[in-house]
Amino acid sequence: xxxxxxxxxxxxxxxxxxxxxxxxxxxxxxxxxxxxxxxxxxxxxxxxxxxxxxxxxxxxxxxxxxxxxxxxxxxxxxxxxxxxxxxxxxxxxxxxxxxxxxxxxxxxxxxxxxxxxxxxxxxxxxxxxxxxxxxxxxxxxxxxxxxxxxxxxxxxxxxxxxxxxxxxxxxxxxxxxxxxxxxxxxxxxxxxxxxxxxxxxxxxxxxxxxxxxxxxxxxxxxxxxxxxxxxxxxxxxxxxxxxxxxxxxxxxxxxxxxxxxxxxxxxxxxxxxxxxxxxxxxxxxxxxxxxxxxxxxxxxxxxxxxxxxxxxxxxxxxxxxxxxxxxxxxxxxxxxxxxxxxxxxxxxxxxxxxxxxxxxxxxxxxxxxxxxxxxxxxxxxxxxxxxxxxxxxxxxxxxxxxxxxxxxxxxxxxxxxxxxxxxxxxxxxxxxxxxxxxxxxxxxxxxxxxxxxxxxxxxxxxxxxxxxxxxxxxxxxxxxxxxxxxxxxxxxxxxxxxxxxxxxxxxxxxxxxxxxxxxxxxxxxxxxxxxxxxxxxxxxxxxxxxxxxxxxxxxxxxxxxxxxxxxxxxxxxxxxxxxxxxxxxxxxxxxxxxxxxxxxxxxxxxxxxxxxxxxxxxxxxxxxxxxxxxxxxxxxxxxxxxxxxxxxxxxxxxxxxxxxxxxxxxxxxxxxxxxxxxxxxxxxxxxxxxxxxxxxxxxxxxxxxxxxxxxxxxxxxxxxxxxxxxxxxxxxxxxxxxxxxxxxxxxxxxxxxxxxxxxxxxxxxxxxxxxxxxxxxxxxxxxxxxxxxxxxxxxxxxxxxxxxxxxxxxxxxxxxxxxxxxxxxxxxxxxxxxxxxxxxxx
Numbered sequence: 001x002x003x004x005x006x007x008x009x010x011x012x013x014x015x016x017x018x019x020x021x022x023x024x025x026x027x028x029x030x031x032x033x034x035x036x037x038x039x040x041x042x043x044x045x046x047x048x049x050x051x052x053x054x055x056x057x058x059x060x061x062x063x064x065x066x067x068x069x070x071x072x073x074x075x076x077x078x079x080x081x082x083x084x085x086x087x088x089x090x091x092x093x094x095x096x097x098x099x100x101x102x103x104x105x106x107x108x109x110x111x112x113x114x115x116x117x118x119x120x121x122x123x124x125x126x127x128x129x130x131x132x133x134x135x136x137x138x139x140x141x142x143x144x145x146x147x148x149x150x151x152x153x154x155x156x157x158x159x160x161x162x163x164x165x166x167x168x169x170x171x172x173x174x175x176x177x178x179x180x181x182x183x184x185x186x187x188x189x190x191x192x193x194x195x196x197x198x199x200x201x202x203x204x205x206x207x208x209x210x211x212x213x214x215x216x217x218x219x220x221x222x223x224x225x226x227x228x229x230x231x232x233x234x235x236x237x238x239x240x241x242x243x244x245x246x247x248x249x250x251x252x253x254x255x256x257x258x259x260x261x262x263x264x265x266x267x268x269x270x271x272x273x274x275x276x277x278x279x280x281x282x283x284x285x286x287x288x289x290x291x292x293x294x295x296x297x298x299x300x301x302x303x304x305x306x307x308x309x310x311x312x313x314x315x316x317x318x319x320x321x322x323x324x325x326x327x328x329x330x331x332x333x334x335x336x337x338x339x340x341x342x343x344x345x346x347x348x349x350x351x352x353x354x355x356x357x358x359x360x361x362x363x364x365x366x367x368x369x370x371x372x373x374x375x376x377x378x379x380x381x382x383x384x385x386x387x388x389x390x391x392x393x394x395x396x397x398x399x400x401x402x403x404x405x406x407x408x409x410x411x412x413x414x415x416x417x418x419x420x421x422x423x424x425x426x427x428x429x430x431x432x433x434x435x436x437x438x439x440x441x442x443x444x445x446x447x448x449x450x451x452x453x454x455x456x457x458x459x460x461x462x463x464x465x466x467x468x469x470x471x472x473x474x475x476x477x478x479x480x481x482x483x484x485x486x487x488x489x490x491x492x493x494x495x496x497x498x499x500x501x502x503x504x505x506x507x508x509x510x511x512x513x514x515x516x517x518x519x520x521x522x523x524x525x526x527x528x529x530x531x532x533x534x535x536x537x538x539x540x541x542x543x544x545x546x547x548x549x550x551x552x553x554x555x556x557x558x559x560x561x562x563x564x565x566x567x568x569x570x571x572x573x574x575x576x577x578x579x580x581x582x583x584x585x586x587x588x589x590x591x592x593x594x595x596x597x598x599x600x601x602x603x604x605x606x607x608x609x610x611x612x613x614x615x616x617x618x619x620x621x622x623x624x625x626x627x628x629x630x631x632x633x634x635x636x637x638x639x640x641x642x643x644x645x646x647x648x649x650x651x652x653x654x655x656x657x658x659x660x661x662x663x664x665x666x667x668x669x670x671x672x673x674x675x676x677x678x679x680x681x682x683x684x685x686x687x688x689x690x691x692x693x694x695x696x697x698x699x700x701x702x703x704x705x706x707x708x709x710x711x712x713x714x715x716x717x718x719x720x721x722x723x724x725x726x727x728x729x730x731x732x733x734x735x736x737x738x739x740x741x742x743x744x745x746x747x748x749x750x751x752x753x754x755x756x757x758x759x760x761x762x763x764x765x766x767x768x769x770x771x772x773x774x775x776x777x778x779x780x781x782x783x784x785x786x787x788x789x790x791x792x793x794x795x796x797x798x799x800x801x802x803x804x805x806x807x808x809x810x811x812x813x814x815x816x817x818x819x820x821x822x823x824x825x826x827x828x829x830x831x832x833x834x835x836x837x838x839x840x841x842x
Contacts, residue, residue, distance in 0.1 A: 030366065145195060159176055311382040315378060322370045505808060508785070533664065565623060582597055616635065745830055763827050
């Protein structure tokens, strides 16, 4: 039986290739995902470990908890603490470090990297061991800086060049005095690192006379644990806390692994989808293989083979196919992992250097997925074939499914579909994340239910295409009859395409609806023409608003300034605005009272008002960060949104209690409205500052929606794998269908149907099956997109369902193209059959 199974595999090379490809793509996706995420995680962890080479113990300020009405604050690391750290017996050196956002512009004037990766720091003394110089000298004074070697390479800056940069607002033009190398992870990820002398860094980052951290290096032979113990004795425990470099590296490695797990899970979900689709194809293929060999298997049974031996022979075929596909998929997956790493480099997200990681777990997963999925998909057809009595098999009595089996299948499909719809609908009534798991479970139930029901659904849906198919004469009529002749085969083929289009359509509906909702949110809440903010989301200097007020064409401005406060013993955020202009720049629905801000009168969002039991006219006491207390009156309660919320108070009232005021953004209204000229005027008023971005409403909504757009594009790319698997499935099914109907095709040729008619028949059959899968997929995708939107609508008031009719038509056209392309080879093969040999075949 083993030799027979091997001969059957090798005797049908084309069939073997199709099945191997279907399994291989799924295995390649799984192994490629594991190779890529393991490689990226390993490279980042190695990079982060290098970053702590010069830190055996890190001394950081301790947080001072809130006392009474005073807001909690961070303790300060003074130069005395740096000296005390350096004097402990086990310390070789102690370096006080300062860091913060530093926007460095390239020669084109654009910000290098993105805001969160553009960092600055201090160079310690004349020779800092953390940053070896490759050219030039250490910076001295505020007019000199160092830049990292990767930034120098990308921008073309050299020692002696003058650059444009900014820290918290004003544009600076320092000279590059040196270039250094670094293991900083931000630089490895495409950002920039700019270094100043320590005094300049402290002044620029608002840390005058203090440090963010003290990095202590141990003497030779002193362990980091021993050094930490010495530092704990020497430094005040209520001011600082210590952490060893080893522990910091471990924590960062854990953080990297945790962040990578999300990406890995996301990629593996799509790998699972490709495998899910591939499983249908494999099961369909083995069902057809067993059907074609029924008489052969019956003959084996007649000469003494047992049921177990017949089932085992089919499983041996599956084992061979799965093993071959696993090896090919693993090799392809290694290539995919390497390709994804290179692709990230081209997308301004370079991966640190390091070897490609192919772990034993990846190899095991590839073989487990390839072999197990194939054998599981083949088990049911093999078992079904073994149960057919030899006499019935030889007389083909088994060919049609019994009424009992069809009723059982349809009943099961209806129950699963009904349960899936009920669970999804119930999930839409839940709040936020509570409904995600039930909705996912309901979606799986519904997809499986529809798959089970597809043979029943195929007849009416394909019958609907009959009027169009009649246009093609005999070929069209035969194509329709072939499509419904074996509903199970048609259903399995269409289901592969259905799943891919379900996900693509659902994601498209969600993305379009979110974009519309975000646009609506920005348009409904913001009356300002522009919002000015820092590129990295940090606070702006108050000088920015002053410069904007003086710009030509500006009619109104207001900052949005966050400040900590205590109300009834709880920490709250106050939002400082210009009470005189805020009503011109925003428009919020008012639930109670009036939207009025000025003096001791404030506007409160509905959520905060509800939590404290406030309404218009309520009076409450606030304790500012400096401990001062004041009674405030709620002038009105407004409806917030995801962009703006909080207790709005006049900046004039808030300013006396803020030693270092800073604005999160500045809203600007211009006389002529938003235009390229107005935007250019505002940017010039700010000195064309690389650290500051000027955005209109469309820019704001695009920035918020950017992550959804990026996710959608990733989904399209990843689901292309599932569509490719589906195409292979259609080709496989048609090719085997042609082989199965060789005698029939020969007879059609003999009675006058020419080769072009045969080709047309096979192509139309493929087109009908693909469109059937497309219609089911788009229908399910719209339903899931609507349901997910209803769930999201519980937390996003402006959510509005948008059906992308144009894209859905494109997806249906894509399904048709899949059908046409998939039929090219089977149609050609059918047309080239020798009619006499075909008629004689059994």
